[in-house]
Amino acid sequence: EAEVAQSPRYKITEKSQAVAFWCDPISGHATLYWYRQILGQGPELLVQFQDESVVDDSQLPKDRFSAERLKGVDSTLKIQPAELGDSAMYLCASSRGHKDSTKAFFGQGTRLTVV
Amino acid sequence: KQEVTQIPAALSVPEGENLVLNCSFTDSAIYNLQWFRQDPGKGLTSLLLIQSSQREQTSGRLNASLDKSSGRSTLYIAASQPGDSATYLCAVGAQKLVFGQGTRLTINP
Numbered sequence: 001e002a003e004v005a006q007s008p009r010y011k012i013t014e015k016s017q018a019v020a021f022w023c024d025p026i027s028g029h030a031t032l033y034w035y036r037q038i039l040g041q042g043p044e045l046l047v048q049f050q051d052e053s054v055v056d057d058s059q060l061p062k063d064r065f066s067a068e069r070l071k072g073v074d075s076t077l078k079i080q081p082a083e084l085g086d087s088a089m090y091l092c093a094s095s096r097g098h099k100d101s102t103k104a105f106f107g108q109g110t111r112l113t114v115v
Numbered sequence: 116k117q118e119v120t121q122i123p124a125a126l127s128v129p130e131g132e133n134l135v136l137n138c139s140f141t142d143s144a145i146y147n148l149q150w151f152r153q154d155p156g157k158g159l160t161s162l163l164l165i166q167s168s169q170r171e172q173t174s175g176r177l178n179a180s181l182d183k184s185s186g187r188s189t190l191y192i193a194a195s196q197p198g199d200s201a202t203y204l205c206a207v208g209a210q211k212l213v214f215g216q217g218t219r220l221t222i223n224p
Contacts, residue, residue, distance in 0.1 A: 004158075031210055042119070042204055042214030043159070056211055091158055095210065104149065104212060106159040 002026045004107035006092050012113045020081035021110045025074070025094030031055075033104065034067055034077050037089040054061065082114045117142045119207055121215035129223050130197060136190040136218045140203035143183045146209035150179050150190050153202045153217070163190070164202075195222045 004075040005024040013019045025032050030051050035043035040075055046065065051072040060067065064083070069075040093106045120142045128134055138148070146167050151159040161173045163179040165188070173182040178191040188205055202219045206212040 006158075033211075035212075040216070042206070042216050043212075044214070046209050048211055089156075093159075103161055103164045105161065106151075108158040111156065 002105075004092055004105050006090075006095050006107035008110055009108060010111045010113075012115060013082050015084055015114055016081040018078065019082050019112065020076055020078045021090050021092075021112075023075045023077070023092030023107060025092070026105055029094035029096055029105075030072075031095045032069055033073050033093040033095075034075070035091040035093065037091055037109070041087070043091055044091075046077070069098055079112075082112075084114050087112055087114045117145075117207060117213045118186060119213050119215040121203075121205060121218050123218060124216065125210075125219040125221075127221040127223060128195060130195060132195050133168075133191070133193050134220075135194055136192070136203050136205075136220070138188040138190070138215055140186050140188075140207050143186050143208040145183065147207070148179075148181050148188050149206050149212065150177075151204045151206065153173075153204060159204065190222075197222045197224050 007022050016024045028067040032049040034046045036046050046060045047067045049069045052069050067077045089111050091106055091109045093104045095104045120139045122137050149164045150162045152162050153159050165172050165181040176193040181188045200222050202217040204214050204217045206214045
């Protein structure tokens, strides 16, 4: 069964360092999402791509976060510089992107700890 | 702005019981509602998706209902098992999902 792949699974980084996460969505899924989940809370959308275009990045802290999906397939989320408050689970999800079939499939996430 | 609330935050029941998890949302103009399961330290697994034109969906021992007029959804789990222990999240939206905080469910053997 096709899955959303994320790497790394775990990342520990020092405050002020740069960190990057990678996501490979399910083949054929036009829509890709990055969510952030703080421990004990529900995920919150950071950025949504339709193919290679950003559809929604209203909650992305653009002073330190950036995301790209250059060829409309895999995606990278970068944080520079990392802050202690960035410690969270970063989840990637994908969907076909059609209104009538918007079931989202999530990856296993990257657990980031900033020390 | 859509807000999603799940009550209770945590629930502990003995094995074999039937149980109901609740989800409420503030904006009834939703498109879809999904229920997810999340095991500790893992990603989300989609359990059920209810489109706005539907009232319920069933999968095995799980049944989810949707009442848009009252802004509520329930997830019914029949004959609970220890393997059902996890956090259950509901989310609403067409493509962008707005999540509740989740209900942490523990099934005691």
